[in-house]
Amino acid sequence: xxxxxxxxxxxxxxxxxxxxxxxxxxxxxxxxxxxxxxxxxxxxxxxxxxxxxxxxxxxxxxxxxxxxxxxxxxxxxxxxxxxxxxxxxxxxxxxxxxxxxxxxxxxxxxxxxxxxxxxxxxxxxxxxxxxxxxxxxxxxxxxxxxxxxxxxxxxxxxxxxxxxxxxxxxxxxxxxxxxxxxxxxxxxxxxxxxxxxxxxxxxxxxxxxxxxxxxxxxxxxxxxxxxxxxxxxxxxxxxxxxxxxxxxxxxxxxxxxxxxxxxxxxxxxxxxxxxxxxxxxxxxxxxxxxxxxxxxxxxxxxxxxxxxxxxxxxxxxxxxxxxxxxxxxxxxxxxxxxxxxxxxxxxxxxxxxxxxxxxxxxxxxxxxxxxxxxxxxxxxxxxxxxxxxxxxxxxxxxxxxxxxxxxxxxxxxxxxxxxxxxxxxxxxxxxxxxxxxxxxxxxxxxxxxxxxxxxxxxxxxxxxxxxxxxxxxxxxxxxxxxxxxxxxxxxxxxxxxxxxxxxxxxxxxxxxxxxxxxxxxxxxxxxxxxxxxxxxxxxxxxxxxxxxxxxxxxxxxxxxxxxxxxxxxxxxxxxxxxxxxxxxxxxxxxxxxxxxxxxxxxxxxxxxxxxxxxxxxxxxxxxxxxxxxxxxxxxxxxxxxxxxxxxxxxxxxxxxxxxxxxxxxxxxxxxxxxxxxxxxxxxxxxxxxxxxxxxxxxxxxxxxxxxxxxxxxxxxxxxxxxxxxxxxxxxxxxxxxxxxxxxxxxxxxxxxxxxxxxxxxxxxxxxxxxxxxxxxxxxxxxxxxxxxxxxxxxxxxxxxxxxxxxxxxxxxxxxxxxxxxxxxxxxxxxxxxxxxxxxxxxxxxxxxxxxxxxxx
Ligand code: B3K
Ligand code: ZN
Numbered sequence: 033x034x035x036x037x038x039x040x041x042x043x044x045x046x047x048x049x050x051x052x053x054x055x056x057x058x059x060x061x062x063x064x065x066x067x068x069x070x071x072x073x074x075x076x077x078x079x080x081x082x083x084x085x086x087x088x089x090x091x092x093x094x095x096x097x098x099x100x101x102x103x104x105x106x107x108x109x110x111x112x113x114x115x116x117x118x119x120x121x122x123x124x125x126x127x128x129x130x131x132x133x134x135x136x137x138x139x140x141x142x143x144x145x146x147x148x149x150x151x152x153x154x155x156x157x158x159x160x161x162x163x164x165x166x167x168x169x170x171x172x173x174x175x176x177x178x179x180x181x182x183x184x185x186x187x188x189x190x191x192x193x194x195x196x197x198x199x200x201x202x203x204x205x206x207x208x209x210x211x212x213x214x215x216x217x218x219x220x221x222x223x224x225x226x227x228x229x230x231x232x233x234x235x236x237x238x239x240x241x242x243x244x245x246x247x248x249x250x251x252x253x254x255x256x257x258x259x260x261x262x263x264x265x266x267x268x269x270x271x272x273x274x275x276x277x278x279x280x281x282x283x284x285x286x287x288x289x290x291x292x293x294x295x296x297x298x299x300x301x302x303x304x305x306x307x308x309x310x311x312x313x314x315x316x317x318x319x320x321x322x323x324x325x326x327x328x329x330x331x332x333x334x335x336x337x338x339x340x341x342x343x344x345x346x347x348x349x350x351x352x353x354x355x356x357x358x359x360x361x362x363x364x365x366x367x368x369x370x371x372x373x374x375x376x377x378x379x380x381x382x383x384x385x386x387x388x389x390x391x392x393x394x395x396x397x398x399x400x401x402x403x404x405x406x407x408x409x410x411x412x413x414x415x416x417x418x419x420x421x422x423x424x425x426x427x428x429x430x431x432x433x434x435x436x437x438x439x440x441x442x443x444x445x446x447x448x449x450x451x452x453x454x455x456x457x458x459x460x461x462x463x464x465x466x467x468x469x470x471x472x473x474x475x476x477x478x479x480x481x482x483x484x485x486x487x488x489x490x491x492x493x494x495x496x497x498x499x500x501x502x503x504x505x506x507x508x509x510x511x512x513x514x515x516x517x518x519x520x521x522x523x524x525x526x527x528x529x530x531x532x533x534x535x536x537x538x539x540x541x542x543x544x545x546x547x548x549x550x551x552x553x554x555x556x557x558x559x560x561x562x563x564x565x566x567x568x569x570x571x572x573x574x575x576x577x578x579x580x581x582x583x584x585x586x587x588x589x590x591x592x593x594x595x596x597x598x599x600x601x602x603x604x605x606x607x608x609x610x611x612x613x614x615x616x617x618x619x620x621x622x623x624x625x626x627x628x629x630x631x632x633x634x635x636x637x638x639x640x641x642x643x644x645x646x647x648x649x650x651x652x653x654x655x656x657x658x659x660x661x662x663x664x665x666x667x668x669x670x671x672x673x674x675x676x677x678x679x680x681x682x683x684x685x686x687x688x689x690x691x692x693x694x695x696x697x698x699x700x701x702x703x704x705x706x707x708x709x710x711x712x713x714x715x716x717x718x719x720x721x722x723x724x725x726x727x728x729x730x731x732x733x734x735x736x737x738x739x740x741x742x743x744x745x746x747x748x749x750x751x752x753x754x755x756x757x758x759x760x761x762x763x764x765x766x767x768x769x770x771x772x773x774x775x776x777x778x779x780x781x782x783x784x785x786x787x788x789x790x791x792x793x794x795x796x797x798x799x800x801x802x803x804x805x806x807x808x809x810x811x812x813x814x815x816x817x818x819x820x821x822x823x824x825x826x827x828x829x830x831x832x833x834x835x836x837x838x839x840x841x842x843x844x845x846x847x848x849x850x851x852x853x854x855x856x857x858x859x860x861x862x863x864x865x866x867x868x869x870x871x872x873x874x875x876x877x878x879x880x881x882x883x884x885x886x887x888x
Contacts, residue, residue, distance in 0.1 A: 033880065037396045038342040044165050045078045047071045049209070051167045053157065057175035057219050059129035059139050063090075065121065066157040068167075072116045080120065082109040082158035083151070086136070087124040089158070095119050109158045122158045131155075132796060132836040140285035141244070143220025144180065145298055147291055150341055150400045153212035163338045164443040166209035173217060174201040180219035182242065186210070186294045188276050206294055208274065209441060211337050216293030218242070218281045225251040229259050229273070232266045237273050241304065242281040250305040253316055253689070254280065254323050261324035264358050269432060271331045280304065280323070284762060287798055287839050288404065289322050292329035299326070302763050302799055308687040308728040310764050313694045315729075320362065325355035331436060339443040341400045345392040345468075346446045348404075349412020353420070356413060363691040366583035367628045373558045373584070376414065377641055378810075380406035381563070384473045385644075387849045387886050389500035393446050393468040398881040401839045407471070414561035415467045419453055421512045421531065421559055422464075427457035463535060464510045471500040474509055474562040476534065480517075480552045489517070489546040493532070493539045495562070501888060508537050514556040516582070519548035520572075523579045526550055531559070551575055553589075556582040570596065570611050577615045577633075578622075587633045590615050594661070595637050599645045601657040609664045616665055620672050627680070628695030631702045636662060639812040649853045655776065655813040659709070666710030673710070677703040677718075687728040694730075701734030708738045716744025723750050733767055740775045765792055766803035773807035773814075780814035781822050788829065795833045798840045805829045809847035816854065820861035823848060827865035830879070831872055838876030845869075845879070849886030863887060 050069040055062060064087075070080055084107045092102050092111065095118055102111045111120065131138035136155025137146050146156065154161040171185040177200040183192070187206025194200045223245040229237045239258060241251040258280070265271040275295045286300035303322040306315055332354060333347035360368040383389060383406050390403070392412045397403055420428040431453030439448055446468050454461045474497045482489045493513070497506035511534040517526035526546055532539075543550070551572045555564050568576075573596075576589035594612050601607040616634045619625065625633075636658055643649035666673065680700035687693075704722065708715040716739065723735035723746075732754070739750045751768070758764035769792075773784050787793060787804055795801050805826065809815055815822040826848060833841040851862035869875065869883045 033398050033877070035396050035398055036341075036400075038340070038394070041340050041342075043073060044160055044162065045073055045076060046080050046160060046165075047073050048160065048165055048167045050170075051159075052170045053172070055171070055173045055175075055217065057144055057173055057180065059144065060127060062126050062128055062137060062144075063123060064126065064157045065123045066159065068120045068122075068159070070113070070118050070120055072113075080111045080113050080118075081105075081160065082111070082120075082122070083107070083154035083161040084109055084124075084158045085151075085155045087126045087155065087157070090123040090125060091121075093121045096121075107154075124157055126156065133838060134285055134287050134798070135839065137217075138285070140283040142179075143218065143222065143283065144175075145218045145220070145281065145283050146216050146293075147287065147298065148215050148293075149213040149291060150404075151213075153215055156215075159212050161212055162340065163211040163213055164340065166211055166337070166441070166443065168209050169206045169215060170203065171205075171217060172201060172203045173219060174199050175219045180221065182222045182224075183217070183219050184242070184279055184281065184296055185217040186215060186296050188295075206275075208294060208335070210294050210334060211443065214292070214294045214334055214337075216291070216296045216298055218296065218298065220281075221245075222281065223248050225255055227255045227259065229262050229278075231262070231272045233272060235272075235276075237262075237275070238277045240277070240279045242279060243301070243304065247282070247301070247305055250307045250310070251282075253306045253311075254304045254319055257320035257323040258327060260320070260362065261327045261358060264324070264361065265328055265331070265354075268357070269331070269354070269429070269436075271328075271436070273330060274335070278327075280326075284799070285797055287837070290326045292326040292333055294330070294334050297326045299323075300799065302766070305763060308689075310729055310758070310761055312728075312730040312733055313689065313697060316689050317359065317363075317694075321355050321359050324358045325351055328354045328358075335441065336436060336439040337443045339445050341397070341403070342393055342395070343445050344400075344403060345408045345412035345415075346444060346449055348409045349392060349414075350416050350449070352409050352413035353416040356417075364626055364628050364695070366587075366626070367632055367695075369557060369584050370587050370629075370632045372410075372413075376406070376410050376561065377644075378638065380410045380561075381473050382640070382644060382850065383407055383846065384411070384471060384500065385498070386846070386852070387501060387888050388846065388882070389471045391469050391471045391503075395469075399842075399877045401878055402842055402881055411561060418467075418510070418512050418560060419450075419461075419464070421514075422510075422533070423453060423457045423459055427459070428453070431456040463508075466507055466509050470497065470506060470509065471503055472497040472506060474511060474560075475565065476511065476513070476555070476560075476562045477565045478552065478554050479567045480550060482546060482549055484549070487545045487547055489543040489550050491515070491541040491543070491552065493534050493541070495534055495537060501885075508535060510535050511560040511562060513554055514559040514582075516553045516556065516580075517543065517546070517550040518553060518575070518579060520551050520575065521548055523575075524548075525581075529556065529582075534560075553580050553582060553585045555588075556580075556585045558584055558588075568592075574611055574615045578618050583629055587629070590619065590633050591637055595642065595645060598637065598642050598654070598657050598661060601660070602642060602646065602650060602653040604653070609661055609668075612661065613665055613668045617669050617672060620669065620676060626695060627699045628691065631695065631698035634665075634702060634706075636665075640810065643812060643853065648855055649812075649816075649850075650855075651813045651816040652818075659776070662706065662709040663711060666706040666708070666712075670707065670710050670712065673703045673706045676700075677707065697728075697730045697734075700731070701738075704734065704738050705741075708742055716742060716746045719744070720746035720750060723753075729764070729767075733771070737771050737774075740771050741777065759792075762797070762799070766799050769793070769800065769803040770807040773804050774811050776811075776813070780808075780811060781817050781825070784808045784814070785821075785825055788825075795829070796836055798837065801829075801833060801837075801840060802844070805833075806844055809844060815847055816858060818857065820858070820865075823862050823865045827869055831869060834872070834876050834879045835874075838878040842876070842878035842882045845882045845886060849882075851886075 054065040135152035183202035185204035192202040227239040282301040282304035290299040435452035726732035851859040
């Protein structure tokens, strides 16, 4: 297989400062004429090489004259050119309606749209498909007017008109040079929700969210989020929007969340459409975050783009950090941090500990689509967050200003970003750069010794990063640790919080005059993305869960207490649940705490996170330990859960999307879950009453989740009612599939296999595929059924999906790659499925790379 290496980067031989595209749009056969103004980049005699994939080449001309001295190497069009600048024209034909991989120009719901990142543009026309070739685009589209009344592209609309044969045309021009991965067009029967935003320098920007006419009422939340994001980026980073229009289009068939095409973002409809009846609070939050993320790319990604795909985290890590901070500012910052860390631990830590581990700036790839990972995105964001912590808000902002200023209009590298921060702040980031090249999650051990007589306390810190594939020797990284000590009796802090930089393998910090026994609060706010091991006792954790003034640390202490209990009991020990129950009871009863925080804090760690703490994951034992603890917590605190449930229910009348109302709904759903876990006889009736009375999807889905987990008489009726009520709404049907795939039940594997035959199940829609197959893959117990049926099911589905959509298929492979973490029987069964996948004739490059790496 062909491997692309970071160290092999060379600057482009030919530049394309201008390009004109002319599309004769038709779902079966679209003609694309491309006029490239090419310039030799320096004195060399190499031909022009234009990437292509899957199109039919109709003609080539140079400076207005048809030529035939070109060749095709693989899928690359190679054209000998003599001068230093030429005009090269090509015409190709493509078939959008046959494009099932959803890269390039494709059809979705009767409309036509594009997706080019990373290497989809080559499926539209011949072009040097690499992010360091920046061009000014002019785009003309002609299409049937009845079928495609709306024609959109990047930049500003410049002209439009009708043609005699029922067709019409439109022209758009984007004044900002951009790489081809940011190209986009949409042709469709779309309605718009319009808005406007006045920028900080007083320019008026016309905003539009384009969807099916029936969906317009579901776009207000996205529009409001867009305006909030535009204002936030001005205030926080001094970044102003630069075009006169900003359009967003929602499509149903999309390989991931959304795409930041210049001036024309294209979204998976699940990240645009929301109303209280069909979207949960979680969906609303996701919409605001993704709308903001794509908008923020206008600067971090578009105005300053990436030199090559190894620099992907330059735009993605930074932009995720930006959207995380935006969301934190819109609601509860503490809850947002908890959610982000939970996400990091659920997806990125296992990736960094498994066969697909890679640094945030990888050294090589076969298929770049496989590197849009939790590591590039979420660990990437943690790296930027550490820089912000170390530099402080002011110097960090000076650094980002310098970065945008220096590299505006260019394709930059991660090194350019770090150097800008270094230059603006005067901080030496030499060692910090290791975060860009070293994979793996560092493990920190911390132990605090106290000598009562001398009043001396000593904190002993050590770090170690375990080996990852291809990187056996690891060096110490820079870990900014926010720490604070509390007196065990007075609960008073010994001193204000300090940030310790752990840079060596081992480090000792001495505290003088510590009279009271100190309790250590460390990695507050999760200031470093590491795994922490401390020698704190259960009593100390309970103390921190009740007393720490950093909400994240407080959450973390309670989680650790639960985790220690669960790991012990999954390992076969008989464990007393009293400490956990008391800590949860105390949290629940504390009126000072935000309800949203309480709801997060009292949730047990996921089965897979418990598994991550064990030498060998025992999915059945983990499940039993967790269910038993849930039952005991439910029973012991039943009165409190009912009080919390009734209290939250009484305070929420009529749906409002606000941090307070969200917190109450969340607590209500968590309480309902514990009431059901207690085995209370009325739990089914209570959940069903909530299900029926709900005026919003958050309450309805949480009630359904509780019902589906149990065996009450209301279970099947609720599933049927839900299905019938929403059978015409694809996004809600996705929930119906996922709730069943994630159910903690003995029959989940069988149910999922049956659902794969359901008339509403299809692999050709990525959301639907992920709703069933993706959700099942993270249901640790069901997926890891001892007979291997879960593995076989996933492999069958992935083999089928790969024929249609390799990118989406390859993303779903990681659960099979976790074989080293399981007993030898399961490991052998998982490996056998991976081998079966690898042996499929005609397997995609995407799957071949992921499946074979997963076997190592
Ligand atoms: N940049 C796109 C992701 C493209 C994924 C290509 N496989 C969306 C985002 O991160 O904002
Ligand atoms: Zn992004």
